[in-house]
Every structure is written in structure tokens, then in C-alpha cells.
Amino acid sequence: MRARLLGIGWVYLLAISGLALVCVTVFGNILTSFADQDVDGQYTFANYVELLTQKHLYSVTGRTALLGVGTVFWMFVFAFPFTWLLARTDFRYRTGLFTLLTAKLAIPGFITAMSYVWLFNPTSGLVNTLFGMTKFTGGALFDVYQVSWICFLQGIVLVPGGVFMMLPAFRNLDASLEEAAWVSGVSKYYTVFRIVLPLLGPSMVAVCIFYFVLGVEMFDFVAIIGMPGDVLVLWIYDAIAETDGPPNLGFAGAAGVVLFVICGVAILFYARFLKQARKYAVVGGKVRASAPQPLGRWRWAAYFWVGVWVMVSIGIPVVTIVWVALVPYFQPPSIAALDTINLDSFRDALAWIGEPLRHTLILMAGSIVVAASLATSVTWVVTRSRNGTARWADNIVFLAPAVPTIVTGVAFQFIGIEMYHWIPLFGTIWLVAIAMGTRMLAYCTRTMNAASLQIHFELDEAAYVSGVSMLETFRRIFLPLMAPAIFYSALMVGMLAARDLTLPLVMNTGNSEVVATLIFNLQTNGEQNAAAAVAFYMIFVLSILALVARRMTGMQEIRGHDVARRNGLLSRLSGWVAELARPARKRRLEYGS
Amino acid sequence: MAVLQTRRLEAKFPLRDGVVHALRGIDLDIATGEFFVLLGPSGCGKTTMLRSIAGLERPTAGDIRIDGHPIFDAENGFFVPPDQRPIAMVFQSYAIWPHMDVFENIAFPLRRGRLKMDKDAVQDRVSEVLEMLGLDALAARPVITLSGGQQQRVALARALALQPRILLMDEPLSNLDFKLQVRLRAQMRDLMHRLNLTTIHVTHNQAEALETGDRIAVMSEGRIVQIGDPQAVYHRPENEFVARFIGDMNIFPAVYQGGNGDTARVETAFGQLDAQLTSREGFAAGATCMLGIRPEDIEIDGDIPAEAANLVTGTVASSSYVGEGYVHTVESCGQPVRVRRHHREAINRGDSIRLHFPPAETVVVAPSDGLDMEGLEGGLAGEEAARAS
Numbered sequence: 001m002r003a004r005l006l007g008i009g010w011v012y013l014l015a016i017s018g019l020a021l022v023c024v025t026v027f028g029n030i031l032t033s034f035a036d037q038d039v040d041g042q043y044t045f046a047n048y049v050e051l052l053t054q055k056h057l058y059s060v061t062g063r064t065a066l067l068g069v070g071t072v073f074w075m076f077v078f079a080f081p082f083t084w085l086l087a088r089t090d091f092r093y094r095t096g097l098f099t100l101l102t103a104k105l106a107i108p109g110f111i112t113a114m115s116y117v118w119l120f121n122p123t124s125g126l127v128n129t130l131f132g133m134t135k136f137t138g139g140a141l142f143d144v145y146q147v148s149w150i151c152f153l154q155g156i157v158l159v160p161g162g163v164f165m166m167l168p169a170f171r172n173l174d175a176s177l178e179e180a181a182w183v184s185g186v187s188k189y190y191t192v193f194r195i196v197l198p199l200l201g202p203s204m205v206a207v208c209i210f211y212f213v214l215g216v217e218m219f220d221f222v223a224i225i226g227m228p229g230d231v232l233v234l235w236i237y238d239a240i241a242e243t244d245g246p247p248n249l250g251f252a253g254a255a256g257v258v259l260f261v262i263c264g265v266a267i268l269f270y271a272r273f274l275k276q277a278r279k280y281a282v283v284g285g286k287v288r289a290s291a292p293q294p295l296g297r298w299r300w301a302a303y304f305w306v307g308v309w310v311m312v313s314i315g316i317p318v319v320t321i322v323w324v325a326l327v328p329y330f331q332p333p334s335i336a337a338l339d340t341i342n343l344d345s346f347r348d349a350l351a352w353i354g355e356p357l358r359h360t361l362i363l364m365a366g367s368i369v370v371a372a373s374l375a376t377s378v379t380w381v382v383t384r385s386r387n388g389t390a391r392w393a394d395n396i397v398f399l400a401p402a403v404p405t406i407v408t409g410v411a412f413q414f415i416g417i418e419m420y421h422w423i424p425l426f427g428t429i430w431l432v433a434i435a436m437g438t439r440m441l442a443y444c445t446r447t448m449n450a451a452s453l454q455i456h457f458e459l460d461e462a463a464y465v466s467g468v469s470m471l472e473t474f475r476r477i478f479l480p481l482m483a484p485a486i487f488y489s490a491l492m493v494g495m496l497a498a499r500d501l502t503l504p505l506v507m508n509t510g511n512s513e514v515v516a517t518l519i520f521n522l523q524t525n526g527e528q529n530a531a532a533a534v535a536f537y538m539i540f541v542l543s544i545l546a547l548v549a550r551r552m553t554g555m556q557e558i559r560g561h562d563v564a565r566r567n568g569l570l571s572r573l574s575g576w577v578a579e580l581a582r583p584a585r586k587r588r589l590e591y592g593s
Numbered sequence: 594m595a596v597l598q599t600r601r602l603e604a605k606f607p608l609r610d611g612v613v614h615a616l617r618g619i620d621l622d623i624a625t626g627e628f629f630v631l632l633g634p635s636g637c638g639k640t641t642m643l644r645s646i647a648g649l650e651r652p653t654a655g656d657i658r659i660d661g662h663p664i665f666d667a668e669n670g671f672f673v674p675p676d677q678r679p680i681a682m683v684f685q686s687y688a689i690w691p692h693m694d695v696f697e698n699i700a701f702p703l704r705r706g707r708l709k710m711d712k713d714a715v716q717d718r719v720s721e722v723l724e725m726l727g728l729d730a731l732a733a734r735p736v737i738t739l740s741g742g743q744q745q746r747v748a749l750a751r752a753l754a755l756q757p758r759i760l761l762m763d764e765p766l767s768n769l770d771f772k773l774q775v776r777l778r779a780q781m782r783d784l785m786h787r788l789n790l791t792t793i794h795v796t797h798n799q800a801e802a803l804e805t806g807d808r809i810a811v812m813s814e815g816r817i818v819q820i821g822d823p824q825a826v827y828h829r830p831e832n833e834f835v836a837r838f839i840g841d842m843n844i845f846p847a848v849y850q851g852g853n854g855d856t857a858r859v860e861t862a863f864g865q866l867d868a869q870l871t872s873r874e875g876f877a878a879g880a881t882c883m884l885g886i887r888p889e890d891i892e893i894d895g896d897i898p899a900e901a902a903n904l905v906t907g908t909v910a911s912s913s914y915v916g917e918g919y920v921h922t923v924e925s926c927g928q929p930v931r932v933r934r935h936h937r938e939a940i941n942r943g944d945s946i947r948l949h950f951p952p953a954e955t956v957v958v959a960p961s962d963g964l965d966m967e968g969l970e971g972g973l974a975g976e977e978a979a980r981a982s
Contacts, residue, residue, distance in 0.1 A: 462688035462748075464675040465647050466755055467707030476705065480692045 008470035012389070015381040018374030019396050021438040025403045028411030029260060032253030035414065047250035051258070056230065061258065064216055064231040067151060068266075071215025072208045074155020078309045079162030080204070085302055086163065087170035090292040092299070093306075100310055101160040102550045106542035107317055108499035108516065109157045109220030111535045114523050115320035116153055117224055118330070120144035126320070130332040150221045156313040158211055165210070169203035169277065175290035188293075202277035209270040210401075213263045217404030219502040223520070232259045236406050240413070240506055249414055256407040267402040318539070325532035349533035356518040359429045360498055363514055366430060367497040368490045370437025375444035376486055380478060382445070383452040384460060400442035408439050409506030416507075427509040436503050440493045447492075451485035452478075488549065495545045499538070594661075595622040596791045597646065597759055602655035603667075604641050604815075615641040616652060617815035623759075626789040628782055630806035632796055634838065638815040639795045643761050646793065647682050648675030659758055676707060681752035682761040685768065687744045689736045689751075696732040699723070699751045708755070722750040725784075742773050749781075753788070760785070762794045766801060778804045799839050803827060811835050818961075828954075829871040833961040836885045843891075843930055847884040847957065849876035857957045859884055862926040863905040868955035876959075883958050888920065888933035890954035897949040905930070905948045909940050923948060 006013070036042035051057065085091040086098065119127045122140035133141040143149075177199065181191040219233050226234050232255055239252035295302060323333065326341045381387065382394045403411075412435040416426035425431040459481070463473040479486075501516040508517055515538055522531035604616040615638045623629045631639040644650040646657060648664070651672060657665040659680075664673040690698055696719055702708075703715045710718065723729045726746045731739065736747060745765060752760055765781075766774045782805040785792045796802055802809050803823040810820040811834075819826055819835045830836035836844060847859035847866075857870040861884055868884060876882055897904070907925025918935040923946055930948060940946065 456686055456688060458684040458686050458688035459690060461647075461649050461675070462682065462684055462690070462751075463702065463706075464649065465678075465680055465682040465761070466702030466751065467676045468702055468705055469676050472705050476701065477690055481690075 008474065010471065011377045011380050011474055012385075014374055014377035015389075015393060018378045018438075018441055019393055021370075021374070021434070022396055022400045022403075022441060024415055025400075025408045025411045025435075025438060026260070028415045029253055029256050029403070029407050032249050032410055032414040033257045035250045035253065037248055037250045044250075047254040050251055051254040060230050060232060060235065061262075063147060064233075064259070065262070067147060067154075067222075067231055068212040068216040070148065070151025071154040071158065071218070072211045074152050075158045075162045075211050075215075076155075076204075076208060078156065078159045078305070079166060081302070081305055082159065082163050082309075083166040083170055085295075085306075087167055088290060088293055089295050089302075091295060091302055097306060099550065100314065101163055102546050103543060104157070104160045104313055105495065106499075106546045107157075107314065107539055108501065108542075109154070109218065110224055110501045110516065110520060111321065111539065112157055112313070112317045113153060113221045113224040114519070114531065114535065115317040116144055116149070118320055118324060118528060119316070120149070124330065126323075126330075126332040144225060150225055151215075153225075154215055154218055154221050156309060158214060159309060159313065161214075162207060162211060165207050166204065169200055173199060173290070178290055202273045202279075206270050206273035206277055209266050209273065213266045213270075213401065213404075216266075217259065217263060217406065219406050219505075223501065223505065224523070232262075233404070233406055236410065237506065240410065247413075249410060249417075252410045253414065256404070256410050259404050260402065260407055263404055264399070264402040267399060271398065321532045321535050321539070323532075324528050325536050328529065330528045345529040345533035346536070349530055349537065352518060352522070352530060353515065353534060353537070356513045356515045359512055360514040360516075362429050363433050363436060363504070364494040364497045366433025367436035367440055368493050370434055371440040371444045371493045372486055372490045374437070375441050375448055375489065376479070376482065378441070378445050379448040379452050379482075380474060383449050384457065384478070397442050397445045405439055405500075405502045406506055408435055409503045412438075413507055427511050429512040429514070432503055432507045432512055432514075433497075435507065436497050436500065437493070439503065440496060443496075444489045444493060447489050448482065448485050451482060455481050491545065491549050495542060495549070498545075499542060594625065596625050596627075596660060597621065597623040597793070598658040598661075599646075600656050602642070602645065602652050602657065604638070604645060604650060604652040614815050616645070618655070619815075619817060621810070621817075623791060623793065625791055626786070628785050628792045628794065628805060628807045630794045630796060630802040630809045631812060632799060632802040632806075632809050633812035635797055637812040639797075639812050640763060641815075642812070643682075643763055643793060643795045646759070647680055647761055648673060648678050679758040680761055681755040681757035681759075683745075683748045683752050683763065683765045685764040687748040687765075687768075689739075689744050689747055691737050694733055694735050695723075695728060695739070695747055698736060698747055699754050702751065703754060706755070718754050722754045725753070726750045741769050742777075745769060745777070753790075758791065760790050760792045762792065764796055765794070767796070767798070774798075774801070781805060803839075811838065813838075813961075829869070830885065830956060830958055831871055831873050832958050833883045833885075836883070836956065836958050840887060841931065841933075842885045842887050845884045845928060846960075847882050849878060849880045849882045849957070851878055852957075856952070857882075859957055862928050866903050866950060866955065867952040868950075868957045869953065871956045872959045874959060876957075881960060883960050884955065885958060886950050886955045888931040889935075890951060891930070891932045892949040892951065893932060893934070894947045897947060901949050901951075903950040903952055903955065905950065907946060907948065909942055909944045909946055911942060912939050914939070921946075 031043075033047055034043040034045070036044045036046065054060075082097065082101070086094050091097070117125070119125050120142035122128060122135040122143040122145065124134065125140070125142060125144065128134045128140045128142055131141050133139065173196065178191050178195055181195050182188060186194070217233060219237065222231055222233050223237065235255045236252045236259070239248040239255065242248055324330065325345045326343070327337055328340050328342065328344065331337050378393055378397060382390050382397070412431060413426070416431045420426045425434070455478070459477055460473055463477050464470070468476075498514075499516060501520055504512065504514045504517045505520060513521070515534065519531050519534050519538070522528075522534065599619055599621045602616050602619040602621075604614075606613045606615060617638075619638075619642060631642055633639045641650055645652045645665070652665065652667060654667045655665075656663055656667065659678065663671055664678055665671065690701070693701060699719045699722060700715050703710045703718055704712075719732075720729070723732055726749060728743070728746055728750055731743065731747075736744060739747065745768075748765070766777055769777065778801055794802075794805060803826070806823055808820065808822055809826050810817045811826060812818065813834050819831045821829075826835065827839055830839065830842075833844060836842045845861050845863075847861045850858045850860055850865070852858055852870055854875070855870060857868050857876070859866055859868060859882060866884060870876075872882070905925050907923040907930060910922045910924040910929065912919050912921045915933075918933060919939060921932045921934065921940055923930045923932055925948070932948065
């Protein structure tokens with residue numbers, strides 16, 4: 001009975017809660033930055049004074065920006081040719097490359113980071129030891145503790161996201177634009193430079209800016225490698241994880257605001273380029289993809305470059321982890337070491353994993369419920385309500401990625417403490433789940449918006465003019481048609497929540513250890529073999545999830561009435577990584593004609 | 594008794610740069626059982642009109658009544674939401690719910706909508722419409738496996754099952770191939786007449802409008818520029834816009850000289866001609882007006898009765914074969930005149946020829962300077978495209 005009273009108001013209520021949570025991350029962070037460290041409930045400028053008088057503020061801010069740029073560079077160096085291969089060439093192993101890119105999602109960044117530290121740290125890195133060249137023997141062969149290494153590693157793990165984000169732009173480029181140049185007597189080579197690249201330009205720049213933001217806010221690598229690469233994210237973490245004394249949330253907040261401003265400005269530029277990219281989109285009509293161009297001898301270069309990426313981003317980490325998990329203590333490969341191989345670490349890991357696994361499952365379930373239910377409602381309001389709130393909601397969600405994950409963590413910690421009297425969630429895994437769900441909300445909404453825009457509006461209107469109420473239409477028409485997108489989003493949220501290190505680490509008060517933080521802590525405490533074994537389990541389970549997601553979307557591409565029929569997996573994955581999936585024009589479901 | 598009444602209906606949509614004035618004071622009265630057509634080029638406001646009746650758009654001024662009960666009144670902000678209006682609608686895209694089968698598509702609104710019918714009643718009602726539209730064999734089929742024509746019938750069945758007071762149809766045939774369109778036009782009109790169902794049909798296709806409509810309202814730029822039965826709209830256009838939009842008509846500038854209210858004498862480049870005065874407003878002597886005649890109404894040498902007035906002489910500039918006959922362009926006093934003949938014989942280029950504009954088929958209308966003549970091209974182009982596909 002009550003459902004009828006509020007009617008479609010329920011959906012608005014959920015959507016507004018979602019937006020409110022996003023706002024909490026922003027205002028919570030700003031509030032935190034003014035919180036007095038010593039007197040509870042007092043507000044002060046002291047944190048900013050402390051921040052601005054830091055000796056290295058400028059060099060750290062500069063290095064942070066450099067980190068973003070370097071990350072984008074390495075991402076682009078791989079992602080651009082890969083996208084080109086997938087979208088425009090007759091590259092033989094396109095499906096294989098696609099599967100590898102998906103599989104990479106199953107290897108969390110911090111595990112990649114960990115494996116590289118094991119290989120290349122200057123004191124005991126396996127490679128350095130193998131060649132007998134460490135810091136102790138007069139100079140290491142490799143030293144992973146460099147900003148350039150962080151850039152490189154962050155870059156290579158972001159490649160799949162970059163490819164999935166660029167692909168729609170490549171695919172939506174109308175072949176007739178090129179053909180018009182060819183039949184006008186322009187050579188194919190010159191056409192690429194004068195027609196294709198300029199048209200793709202704005203979307204490429206937009207993707208790069210977005211990855212700058214990710215590069216700047218990413219914590220996985222900085223957490224494990226970053227001690228010499230002093231950057232803002234690390235300042236925030238150090239302030240929270242003070243070794244002597246209570247966490248300095250205020251200082252973390254102030255540094256968070258600086259990081260937020262950097263990311264916010266970048267996101268504004270991103271929005272501008274995205275708008276530019278949309279101007280180039282062919283209005284209406286169906287886009288015909290260009291015929292695949294033969295690679296010819298260039299295919300060897302393609303195999304080589306794909307091979308390099310697969311080796312550095314998948315091969316090296318996985319092999320390293322398996323090796324370290326198999327040997328009883330940390331040592332480079334040798335004939336002697338081969339004799340000591342055993343499965344003890346895998347067995348021991350099971351003893352460690354119980355409680356963290358339980359927390360991880362709660363975290364996954366909680367963030368799925370929060371993100372999926374709120375995002376579905378936000379999507380309905382943004383794409384289907386034709387209401388003044390829609391624009392607002394859209395803008396808030398659009399800006400949400402500007403709030404760095406670590407800042408989200410700080411904000412929720414602060415709010416959790418402030419609200420503890422009323423809602424005692426602080427210190428529990430539940431608060432982490434809510435923060436995680438909020439963090440995922442923006443990505444989820446993107447995916448769902450793209451799916452929703454492909455469901456013809458007349459399907460809703462047909463229900464309204466047939467006498468069906470809005471709430472009933474939401475339940476019986478909108479939800480069933482969105483089900484594949486919602487299910488897919490839930491799967492991705494689950495996967496990303498399980499592999500995320502940042503929020504559980506920042507929000508960990510001792511009672512909420514998850515598998516990711518377990519691995520991090522084992523590694524920090526020098527128990528590499530156990531860390532490797534747990535990491536192996538994690539990659540194994542995540543791979544299954546990733547492959548299920550891949551299969552599921554593959555299946556839907558075949559089924560006729562899929563909501564995201566045209567780009568299937570692509571549009572959704574890209575929606576994940578962010579916004580290019582926001583279609584430049586409303587693709588519509590057309591059947592029959 | 595009018596089923597539907599609208600008064601002074603206005604609709605404005607804000608755009609980033611200005612306002613679109615989609616409806617500019619529409620007054621309509623539609624009688625029970627009438628098959629009413631809203632015809633016009635794209636952007637003329639016909640779909641906005643239909644969606645306003647459905648409750649999918651909210652007009653900015655005026656009021657709408659169904660059976661005398663207000664369903665919208667801008668003055669006191671009264672608005673009945675679409676699901677509470679006694680209507681049903683067929684969409685251009687058909688809007689068949691792809692996750693339900695044929696039966697469920699029809700049953701869902703009956704069960705969950707305004708009517709809240711019980712299970713047995715739903716079963717009966719659905720079977721009834723399925724049978725009526727020859728869909729009984731398809732009841733359990735998933736709708737995505739249906740052809741365009743079948744989907745269109747499911748959409749119609751869903752609407753008819755609701756037994757609405759008014760059935761709204763938004764270009765329901767435009768996604769079908771041309772031959773099927775032509776076949777369905779007559780079927781659709783007959784069905785609605787048999788059910789005595791009041792129907793409002795929106796289309797940009799004039800052939801469809803002329804063939805199905807009991808009455809046609811021609812719209813341009815948010816106004817109804819002529820309303821009447823198909824014969825009146827075709828043969829007695831009231832203004833230049835309708836004359837140009839419906840069918841093919843030669844239009845020449847003219848100067849009004851005099852007349853008796855029904856007929857007029859005008860001065861043209863060809864000299865003095867007599868014609869029917871179809872324009873609603875009269876003209877003062879010396880006023881600018883437009884003379885129109887359809888190419889198929891012009892008679893040529895041999896057919897022209899003796900002692901006929903309204904004669905024009907010219908030379909044949911070109912002849913095109915168009916299948917059912919020839920279209921000749923005759924150059925006369927510097928004006929091209931199109932003449933359509935259903936005879937097989939061509940006429941040589943350069944031949945001198947006499948033309949007769951029968952006064953009963955020649956019309957004098959007011960020039961429509963203010964109206965969107967470019968939009969009209971769009972309408973015709975749309976028609977061409979529909980034929981081509």
C-alpha cells in the first residue's frame with residue numbers, strides 16, 4: 001500500500017540518496033580539511049597552514065603531476081596501437097587480445113606492484129640477486145624505487161581500460177568520411193593523418209586526461225613502491241597511518257583537497273574535450289565501420305608489441321607470484337631452489353585467509369547492493385525522467401570521478417567518526433562497503449546510462465498511455481530490460497571491490513581486514529611467500545569472475561533483444577572505465593525495420 | 594457530441610538558443626467514430642499535438658477535454674497523467690516490449706494498468722483482439738521474432754484491447770515497406786469504422802491521409818492551416834501552403850480583379866483567367882493572390898471544348914515519361930507549366946501547344962509568405978524516400 005502512496009517517488013528517493021553519498025565524499029573531504037586535530041568538533045585553518053608550510057609541497061605536487069603524465073604516456077604507447085589493431089586492422093588474434101585485456105582486470109595493481117618489487121628492488125630483488133648485482137655488491141642492476149618505474153607500471157596496468165574507452169570512438173568513426181577522401185584522390189596514408197586522426201583527436205585527448213586523473217590518484221603502486229616517490233597520495237596515506245599517535249585526518253583532508261582540485265580541473269578539461277568529440281559524431285543514421293586494413297608485414301611489429309605488453313603486465317607478475325609461492329623462502333631460481341619447491345605456502349595461506357575472506361565477501365555484497373540499487377535509480381532519473389533534476393544528477397555523477405579514491409576513504413572515515421553516536425559504523429567493514437559502493441556509483445551509472453539510452457523511450461511511453469503507472473513501468477518494463485546491464489555492473493562492482501586495496505587500507509582500523517589488505521600486510525611484514533600464495537588464490541578467483549563477465553556479455557551479443565546490442569561488451573566495459581560510453585547520440589533499439 | 598475538444602492549445606519548448614513554438618493556438622473538435630488525420634511536414638507540430646492529447650507532453654496554454662471532462666487545463670494547472678486518460682496509442686516504432694511475448698504485450702496493460710482486469714477477463718479480451726487482427730497463431734511467440742508488419746499489428750492489438758475512447762496513432766505505417774503500407778491503410782480505416790472508434794492519426798504522408806481520413810487537418814508551424822474532408826483539402830485548398838503541400842500543383846502569381854464570392858477573375862502573366870475562389874478571406878481589387886491548377890486538370894489541344902475560355906498558348910520545353918503517362922513542361926509567357934497526361938504519345942519538344950485551365954478546377958488562394966515553405970520540401974522528400982524504400 002505504501003509503495004503506491006509514494007509511487008515513482010521511491011526511485012527518486014533512492015537516486016537522491018545516491019547523489020547525497022557522492023556529495024558526502026566531496027563535502028566530507030572539505031569538512032575534514034578544516035577539522036581541528038586536537039579539539040573534537042572544532043574547525044580551523046591549521047591544517048592548510050601545516051600543508052602550505054611543508055618544505056616539499058611544491059616538489060611533491062610537481063612530482064604528482066609528473067606521475068600522472070608518465071602514466072598516461074605508457075598507457076597510450078600500448079593502448080593506442082592495440083585499439084587500432086582491434087578496430088581497424090585484420091590482426092589475426094583480435095579475440096585473443098581482447099580476452100587477454102579482460103583477463104588483466106583479474107590482476108590487481110598492487111599485486112603487479114608487489115611482483116615487480118620482488119624482482120627489481122635494489123637490495124634483494126630476485127633479478128638483481130640472480131646476477132649478483134645488488135646495492136650491497138656495488139650497485140643494483142635494476143632499481144624499482146623510481147618514479148619512472150611507477151609511471152611505467154601504472155601505465156601498463158591501465159592499458160585494458162584505455163583500450164575499452166577508446167574503442168567506441170574508433171568504431172563510431174563513419175567509414176564514409178575516409179572513403180570520401182579516397183575517392184577524392186587522397187592517399188590512404190594521408191587520409192589517416194588528415195581525416196582519421198584529427199577526428200579521433202578530441203576523444204583521444206579526453207581519454208588521456210581521464211587517465212591522468214587515475215594516474216594521479218592511484219594508490220596501489222605508490223603504496224608498495226612509493227616510498228622514494230613522494231607524492232600527494234602518499235602524504236594522505238601517511239597522515240592517516242601515522243606510526244606515532246592518532247591519524248591526522250585534518251592534514252590528510254587538506255592534502256586531499258589539493259589532490260581533488262588537481263583532479264577536478266582535469267575532469268573539467270576532460271568534459272570539454274568530450275563535448276568536442278561529440279560534435280564530430282555523425283548525427284543520426286547508422287555508422288558503417290571501416291573495412292579492416294591489411295597489416296601485411298606490420299603484423300610482426302604488432303605481435304611484438306602485444307607480446308611485450310602481455311609479458312610485462314601478465315607474464316612477469318604471474319610467474320613471479322607462482323615462483324615465490326612455491327619456494328619456502330625468498331630466493332631467485334636455481335637448481336638448488338628447484339629442489340625445495342613445495343605447496344606449503346598455499347596450505348598455510350588457507351589458515352590466514354578465513355576472516356579476511358569473510359570481510360571481502362561482505363564488502364563485495366555490500367558495495368554491489370549500494371552501487372547497483374542507487375545507480376539504477378540515478379540512471380532512471382538522468383535518462384528517463386525528463387525532469388529538471390536530471391541535469392543536476394548527471395553533472396554530479398559526471399564530476400564524481402574527480403574525487404580520488406583515497407579522498408573518498410578519508411571523507412567516509414571522518415563522517416563515520418562524526419556520526420558514530422547515531423550510526424556506529426566506523427571501523428566496520430560495512431562503512432568500507434558503503435564508501436566502496438559510492439566510489440563505484442559513478443562508473444555503474446555510466447554503464448547503465450549507456451544501456452538505458454539504447455532502450456527506446458517509446459517503450460515506457462507505450463506503458464504510460466496504456467494506463468500503467470510510472471512505478472509499475474519502472475518495475476515491469478525498465479528493470480527487466482536493464483537486467484543484463486545491472487547484472488553485469490554488479491559483477492564488475494564485485495570484482496573491483498574484491499581487488500581494491502585503497503579503501504580497505506585507508507579505512508582499516510584493525511577490524512576490517514580484507515584479502516587485499518591481508519596480502520599487503522603480509523608483504524609489508526616480509527612474509528613474501530604467504531603473500532604470494534594468497535595473491536595467487538585471489539587472481540585465480542578474479543579470473544573466473546572476469547571470464548564469466550566476458551562470457552555473459554558475449555552471450556548477450558548473440559541474443560537479439562539485448563539492451564546494449566550494438567557494442568555489447570565494449571560499451572559496458574568502457575562505461576566502467578568511464579565516460580566515452582556516454583553515447584554521443586542516442587542509439588535506439590530498432591527492431592523490424 | 595465531440596469526444597475530443599481542444600481550445601487555444603499552445604506548446605513552447607525552451608531550447609538553448611531560443612524557444613520552439615510547437616503549437617500556436619489549436620482549436621479542435623473531433624466527433625465520435627471519426628477517423629481524423631493530422632497531416633503536415635516534419636516539425637509542423639502534429640506529433641506534439643498527439644503527444645499532448647496522450648499526456649506525454651504538457652502544453653503551455655489552453656485546455657483539452659475528453660467527453661466534456663477536462664484532462665488538461667493550463668489556467669489552473671490541471672493535468673491528468675497519461676496512465677489515467679481513456680486513450681491508447683500506437684507508436685511509430687511500435688514500442689513492443691521486447692522481453693514479453695505477444696500475449697503478454699497485450700495482457701500486461703490490462704492486468705497492471707488502469708483497468709486492473711482479472712485473469713479470465715484478460716484472457717478473453719486478449720483472445721478477442723488477437724483473433725480480430727489474425728494474430729492468434731502468434732500468441733506465444735517472442736515479439737523479437739516477428740516481422741515489421743506483425744509487430745505493427747501487435748501494437749495495434751495492444752491499443753485496441755484497452756477499448757479506449759480515443760485511439761492515437763503516430764505514423765504507424767511509416768516503418769513498413771511501401772506496398773504493405775498501401776494495403777494496411779484501407780484495412781486500418783475499415784477496422785476503426787467497424788469498431789466505431791474515434792481515431793487520431795498523425796502522418797506526413799499525404800496519400801495515406803487522403804485515403805484514410807474522414808477529415809484532415811493540415812498543419813504548418815504549429816497552426817492548423819486547413820481542415821476538411823479529403824476532397825476539400827485536395828480540390829479546394831484554402832491557401833498556398835496547402836496547395837503546394839498536397840499533391841502537385843502549378844502555382845502562378847496573380848492580381849485579383851473581381852469576383853462574386855465563389856469565383857474570381859485574376860490577371861496573370863498569361864492574361865485574364867477565371868477561377869474558383871477557395872481562399873476563406875476575400876480579396877480587394879488589385880490585391881496579390883496565387884492562381885493554382887493541378888497538372889492533371891489541364892486540357893490540351895484536341896480535348897479542349899469549343900468556345901472554352903481560360904486558354905493559354907506555349908511551347909513544349911520538355912517531356913518526361915513517368916510510367917502511367919507523360920509530364921510535359923510547357924513554356925508560356927516565361928512561366929513553366931506542368932501538364933500531366935495519361936496518354937502514351939509523347940509531344941515533340943518545341944511544338945506549339947494550346948492549354949485550357951478549366952475554371953472549375955482552377956483555384957485562387959492567398960499567398961502564404963509567413964509559412965514554412967522549406968519544411969514542405971522536407972515533407973515531399975520524406976514521401977519520396979518512403980516510396981523509394
